[in-house]
Amino acid sequence: MELMPSAHIDTFARDRLPPAAEWPRLLPIAPGHRYPDRLNCGSELLDRTALEFGPHRPALRDAAGQVWSYGELRAHVDRIAHVLTEDLGVVPGNRVLLRGPGSPWLAACWLAVMKAGAIAVTVLAAHRAPELATVCALARVRHALCAAGCADELARAAVPGLRTAEFGGRRADDLLRLAAAKPTGYPAVATSADDVALIAFTSGTTGKPKGCVHFHRDVLAIADTFSAQVLRPRPDDVFAGSPPLGFTFGLGGLVVFPLRAGASALLTEWHGPARLLDDIARHRVSVLFTAPTAYRAMLDRLGSYDVSSLRRCVSAGENLPAATWHAWHAATGLRIINGIGATELLHIFISAADEAIRPGTTGVPVPGYQARVVDTEGRPVPDGTPGLLAVRGPTGCRYLADARQRAYVREGWNLTGDTYVRDQDGYFRFVARADDMIISAGHNIAGPEVEEALLRHPDVLEAAVTGRPDERRGAIVVAHVVLRPGVPRRDDTVAALKEFIRSELAGYKCPRDIVFVEALPRTPTGKVQRFRLRDGALQLPRE
Structure with missing residues (x-):
């Protein structure tokens, strides 16, 4: 596949994409649809949304009740982008590690990296020094934005040449202090639609992390498929959930989807199901993203909290048992939107909502995606027969310089490593993981x-x-x-x-x-x- 000319000065990531013959077949989000050749997803999610819905609409919220409008968020993002390029020496295509608990500031850093034309490598605050060192070595990271409370572990990783800017601390050179002195207004780098926007790391059965490379158009594609056509958010929605931004489930559900829709998101650390229920009640959360484990844990506590603001509940990360679905529905009247996604495809690609939901199944392919069940040779198996789940759509697997690309992508299809059954009505039901992943x-x-x-x-x-x-x-x-x-x-x-x-x-x-x-x-x-x-x-x- 021929890529459009890049705006990246540092071409490390593009140079390490798989050969074109090993890519999955990529589909448009809808027949005839095409994203512009020049596209910066950070600008689209922030600048365009502020223009369309107004800069005074709420964008991000924190646990203390502070609310940033789209205009305020844009000012913070632009100032951080100035620091990235003027003080830290970040150029388009550089990889920037992002590390910290969920917060509006972490989201602002991610958006600033996008607007600066750099590549975000977002990791978990829970990751330890050996894990951080491995990720930095594989992605050749030389810049990091790290929450002050997480900085010691990153320092212990001893990444050669790493230049770290802490935020939210007391240092004189704290990122936020530097940003406060910068002007608002930052013209986003005119990245190509297929310039690399992020590298999300996942682990395979060998334990060696795999860098999943995604483009600027991919970030918008997950919002314009699953979010727009299955979840269907509204501008007055308040998003919240348990997944951290270091997981693409969290990045999509708590940053990309609300900002694309002109909605707002509550960004906090995960402190368990009781805290999540308290957040729902206090902040009037209407769209919830979490795993089946959390839905099960919240059931016993529902009577103590007002969750009447909820209207959409999304489950992913593991299989959603039918019993959990029915128990949640009986207790709240809400139908959980089940889904399966993968870091390799960025977000959810099989799901169903509202009356189309069939408890016990994952759902049907999200508009824009195709799915089938195949045998070990890649041949489709009859409905009702277990086999390997194969998917293709507007997003797909591109590992960063990794021979495992050839195992994940076969004949243009992404093989997710899951065993599924497709029924005669086209619904897909999870059976088990096909490998030793726990x-x-x-x-x-x-x-x-x-x-x-x-x-x-x-x-x-x-x-x-x-x-x-x-x-x-x-x-x-x-x-x-x-x-x-x-x-x-x-x-x-x-x-x-x-x-x-x-x-x-x-x-x-x-x-x-x-x-x-x-x-x-x-x-x-x-x-x-x-x-x-x-x-x-x-x-x-x-x-």
Whole structure:
């Protein structure tokens, strides 16, 4: 596929796109539709929306009740963009790491990176130094905007040549202090529609992060397909939810979708279901994005909160059980909009809303997307037969210099790694993950990544990680560990291993259970037989 001329001075990301022959087939969002050749999604989401709906409309809110209008948000974004280019030396195409808890300031930083023509690499505040170092090395990051409370871990990553600007702290050179001295008004860089806007990192079953590259037009495409045609937001909506902006589920649902619709969003840290219910009641949230785990957890607390402002509830990140859907509907009268998305495709591509919802199914392809179920050779299977989910549409997988591109994209289709069944009416029903990825409370956790961290502990000789079904979280991470001789199999050993893992990886990746085994069961070729670990027969008693 021939790309339009780039506005990027730093062409690192474009130079590391997969060969054109390995791209998925990309479809227009609607027949005959085409985005302009020159397109900056930051300007579209902010400048154009402020022009269309008015600069005085509310745009972003925080937990304390502060509300930024579109005009105020634009002023903050433009000042930060001036700092990026004038003080930090960011040029179009540079990768800029964004790190911090959910907040209007983090969203403003993301928009400033877009308007400056740079590339956002947004990570979780929970990520630890080894994870941050890996991401920065793969994306060759040399600039970072980091919330002051998260700066120590980023410093511990010791990224060579990284220039970090903290925000929200007391330093004299704090980003927000520098920005306050800058003028408002920043002409967005005239990026190409297919210039890289962001690199979102995900983990595969090997545990090595994969950088998913998305263009400026891709950011608008997810708003103009799922959001506009399934979710159908209104300008008076208030969006909120649990996913952080480091997940594309959160970036889309809490920044891209509300700003594209002229609505507003509440951006806060995740503090559990009770806090989310309190936010809904206090801020009159009308559109909610969270995982099935949170909907289940909120059910028991609904009676203590006023959730009458809600009109749209979206679930993704893991399969939504029909029982959870029915229980939420019975308690609130609201129909949860289920959906499946992927970092590789940026957001949701199969879903259904309102009367089209069939509990227990994910839904049908979002307008603009096509989906089918295929066998391991890529051939479509009959309705009712389980197989691999294959998808194509206006967004698709482009890994950053990664040979796994050829496994994810085959004959123009994205293979998501999920096993699905399509019924005779065209509805798609989730069966299981097709690989060893563990999905726990909406988080995708690669077992081998946890294993590698465990093996860095001096008391661990071998480790294998599996998922165990769990009613509330969907699955939990279970680590099967072979200890070095002489190390006791005691509770304090378990506690020490968990503490070590939390120092190496984000907390949600830490095993909920650690069991000790004499040896890992293996095939003659040396592969771990995980199915033998799952039944618990090899577990040793603790001392």
